[in-house]
Amino acid sequence: MPVNLPNFLVIGAPKAGTTSLYNYLKQHPQVYMSPAKEPKFFAFEGSSLSFNGSDKASFQIRNSTIVDIESYEKLFSGVTGEIAIGEASPIYLHHSRAAERIHHYIPDCKFVAILRNPMERLYSDWKHNFHYGYETIGRFRPAVDAWQKKREKQNFIPYLNYVEKGYYAKHISRYLENFQHDRFALFLFEDLQAYPGHVMRSIFEFLGVDNEAVIDTNEKHMVAANTLWRFPRLQTRLSRINKTLQGSKLAGATQCESWIRKTFCVPPQLNDQDYRWLLRRYQNDIRGLEQMLSRDLSGWFDENRRKVEPCKRSMHPGILFKRQLVI
Numbered sequence: 001m002p003v004n005l006p007n008f009l010v011i012g013a014p015k016a017g018t019t020s021l022y023n024y025l026k027q028h029p030q031v032y033m034s035p036a037k038e039p040k041f042f043a044f045e046g047s048s049l050s051f052n053g054s055d056k057a058s059f060q061i062r063n064s065t066i067v068d069i070e071s072y073e074k075l076f077s078g079v080t081g082e083i084a085i086g087e088a089s090p091i092y093l094h095h096s097r098a099a100e101r102i103h104h105y106i107p108d109c110k111f112v113a114i115l116r117n118p119m120e121r122l123y124s125d126w127k128h129n130f131h132y133g134y135e136t137i138g139r140f141r142p143a144v145d146a147w148q149k150k151r152e153k154q155n156f157i158p159y160l161n162y163v164e165k166g167y168y169a170k171h172i173s174r175y176l177e178n179f180q181h182d183r184f185a186l187f188l189f190e191d192l193q194a195y196p197g198h199v200m201r202s203i204f205e206f207l208g209v210d211n212e213a214v215i216d217t218n219e220k221h222m223v224a225a226n227t228l229w230r231f232p233r234l235q236t237r238l239s240r241i242n243k244t245l246q247g248s249k250l251a252g253a254t255q256c257e258s259w260i261r262k263t264f265c266v267p268p269q270l271n272d273q274d275y276r277w278l279l280r281r282y283q284n285d286i287r288g289l290e291q292m293l294s295r296d297l298s299g300w301f302d303e304n305r306r307k308v309e310p311c312k313r314s315m316h317p318g319i320l321f322k323r324q325l326v327i
Contacts (some may be wrong), residue, residue, distance in 0.1 A: 038091070049062045191311050198200065
């Protein structure tokens with residue numbers, strides 16, 4: 001393998017803590033992380049990056065994606081003897097060509113992934129895209145349905161492929177067709193939230209670097225906004241009205257404000273009905289993932305819990321999968 005290519009990749013999942021993981025890895029003196037967090041090279045190699053759909057999303061992809069191997073290699077020109085060399089592109093997990101391309105260039109690559117409750121991940125993904133203007137539909141179900149209708153459309157914006165991103169067992173199986181199971185370190189979002197220090201020590205051990213290095217895991221990255229308005233212009237006008245009414249008798253119209261927020265703000269959490277709606281899509285894949293990881297994921301089936309018990313056991317290579325499945 002050329003010295004100017006990575007020897008490990010953080011492959012996802014999107015909205016599952018990969019930005020935090022990238023920043024934690026960067027702190028280790030024996031780890032080199034690409035200065036561009038998401039070059040997405042193995043997803044879009046040779047692509048014209050011409051997409052149908054949101055112009056804002058298309059612009060963002062074109063300006064953050066590397067499509068030729070020469071430019072990709074330059075990302076790692078700053079390596080000065082680090083042991084573990086990597087980058088983090090969450091799109092690699094679910095992109096249909098990424099595993100094959102990675103195997104072509106880096107056949108001995110190692111992989112790190114954080115997996116999140118697929119229903120919660122999907123809702124967070126939609127909110128993120130809507131917040132940044134990549135998604136133009138301000139209601140959840142219509143946005144998901146719109147993608148499902150357009151998914152066969154040529155060169156449609158890949159960021160909006162909400163449902164497909166959550167079929168973890170299916171995507172991991174595709175990687176297992178190209179790489180041995182001991183090349184993977186897989187954790188759950190619950191693990192990273194509850195035991196970030198332990199997860200990082202396990203990952204450092206997996207990468208072959210000093211697992212006693214001191215890493216600051218207190219700072220969180222890419223935290224979702226508390227209030228997201230379906231119509232940003234309305235938010236601006238309401239702010240002006242509130243400022244005008246300050247000190248008047250109308251300033252305490254809390255019931256009206258509550259109605260406005262309920263009607264025009266995006267709910268901070270996925271509601272139970274939509275949770276069950278998504279669970280019907282994912283339940284078979286979750287069962288497959290349970291067998292792969294030999295972990296109890298029943299908490300994801302419970303709309304009241306929506307979490308599984310975090311795991312503190314060491315995730316050494318070779319014990320991550322109970323058996324290889326083809327979903």
